[in-house]
Amino acid sequence: xxxxxxxxxxxxxxFLIGDDWRIAAGVALALAVTALLVYLGVSAWWVLPxxxxxxxxxSVWRVxxxx
Amino acid sequence: MGSWFLVATVFLACAVExxxxxxxxxxxxxxxxxxxxxxxxxxxxVVLAAVVAVLGPALTVVPLGALRLVVGALLLVFGLQWLxxxxxxxxxxxxxxxxxxxxxxxxxxxxxxxxxxRLAVPDWYGFTLSFKAVVLEGLEVxxxxxxxxxNQGHIGLAVIGATAAVVLVTVTGFAIRAPLSRVPENTxxxxxxxxxxxxxxxxGAEGAGVRWPGGDAAILVLLAxxxxxxxxxxxxxxxxRVAPAPAETP
Numbered sequence: 001x002x003x004x005x006x007x008x009x010x011x012x013x014x015f016l017i018g019d020d021w022r023i024a025a026g027v028a029l030a031l032a033v034t035a036l037l038v039y040l041g042v043s044a045w046w047v048l049p050x051x052x053x054x055x056x057x058x059s060v061w062r063v064x065x066x067x
Numbered sequence: 068m069g070s071w072f073l074v075a076t077v078f079l080a081c082a083v084e085x086x087x088x089x090x091x092x093x094x095x096x097x098x099x100x101x102x103x104x105x106x107x108x109x110x111x112x113v114v115l116a117a118v119v120a121v122l123g124p125a126l127t128v129v130p131l132g133a134l135r136l137v138v139g140a141l142l143l144v145f146g147l148q149w150l151x152x153x154x155x156x157x158x159x160x161x162x163x164x165x166x167x168x169x170x171x172x173x174x175x176x177x178x179x180x181x182x183x184x185r186l187a188v189p190d191w192y193g194f195t196l197s198f199k200a201v202v203l204e205g206l207e208v209x210x211x212x213x214x215x216x217x218n219q220g221h222i223g224l225a226v227i228g229a230t231a232a233v234v235l236v237t238v239t240g241f242a243i244r245a246p247l248s249r250v251p252e253n254t255x256x257x258x259x260x261x262x263x264x265x266x267x268x269x270x271g272a273e274g275a276g277v278r279w280p281g282g283d284a285a286i287l288v289l290l291a292x293x294x295x296x297x298x299x300x301x302x303x304x305x306x307x308r309v310a311p312a313p314a315e316t317p
Contacts, residue, residue: 015206016141018148027143031136031275038276045279048143048272049289052264053296056147060154064304067160 020062026055072286073219076262077228080211083255084204085236090166090246091200094173097244099182099193107194111201118209119226126217132274138214139271145207146263153257154297158304163253166246211263218270261297265290 017024030051037044088111096104126134155161177196185191208229216225240247269279269286279285 016144018144020148020151023147023151024144027140027147027271031140031271034272034277035275044275045272045277045285048268048275048277049292052143052147052268052293056150056154056264056296057300059147059151060158060160060300060304063155063160064158064307 074228081229081232088204089240095193095196098177100190103190103193104197107197135270136274143267150260170246
């Protein structure tokens with residue numbers, strides 16, 4: 001039973017988070033910062049595109065560094 | 068513009084996953100039993116259709132702002148993962164998907180497994196092999212169909228794109244009776260990753276309350292920037308890999 005639950009959790013983790021959890025965490029953080037800036041009345045359209053490029057670049061760089 | 072992108076993204080994503088599922092189904096059918104393998108395919112498609120049928124209408128009742136925030140985040144994570152893998156494969160840092168190799172491994176494994184009849188299925192191994200391949204490869208596409216379609220208000224169009232890809236891959240695969248190893252899977256994954264990332268960024272930010280400069284046209288700019296950055300990343304990683312190590316000074 002516990003093994004089945006673990007497999008189930010592992011499947012959804014792999015499905016939703018993938019190989020690099022930092023990407024999912026970074027996306028969540030960037031969206032939160034965007035929402036906060038909008039709430040404060042600051043123009044925030046640039047936050048997510050910048051975050052996307054930084055997250056993608058950092059993620060592939062980390063793999064390249066270890067090869 | 069949005070509808071065209073919707074169909075193209077779903078078609079490409081579905082075609083890539085269908086090629087991967089087809090490889091396993093062919094191995095199950097050729098080495099085990101076609102009836103069991105095809106029953107597994109049918110069962111898997113029913114599960115995926117149920118996911119779309121249940122989640123699709125459920126998402127249409129969610130307020131648009133909240134829907135765009137959640138869907139944007141989900142598509143963005145999916146897109147970045149697809150793009151990351153495509154960049155690493157294009158740069159030679161990760162092995163390209165080898166359908167012929169996967170097929171050979173599946174055939175060898177299927178040949179060793181025992182035969183067991185269950186629930187009117189002549190060969191349970193062949194059934195589960197096909198069923199799992201279809202469900203696991205198709206679940207992400209089902210999510211893309213539902214989320215992308217609901218956000219655009221065109222789940223029907225997304226389903227058409229997905230169905231067209233499945234039919235094309237299936238007909239081609241069964242016509243040549245071999246894994247589709249010549250399909251440029253990584254290029255397709257690259258394109259899908261870029262499209263999902265661009266739309267995920269656009270909708271996610273809109274859901275968080277952003278008003279994009281230029282309105283919907285911002286999607287095209289985002290797509291261009293993401294593609295340019297990814298191509299540059301591949302070039303940079305390739306250069307880094309082939310650059311000779313500096314000679315040690317005594």
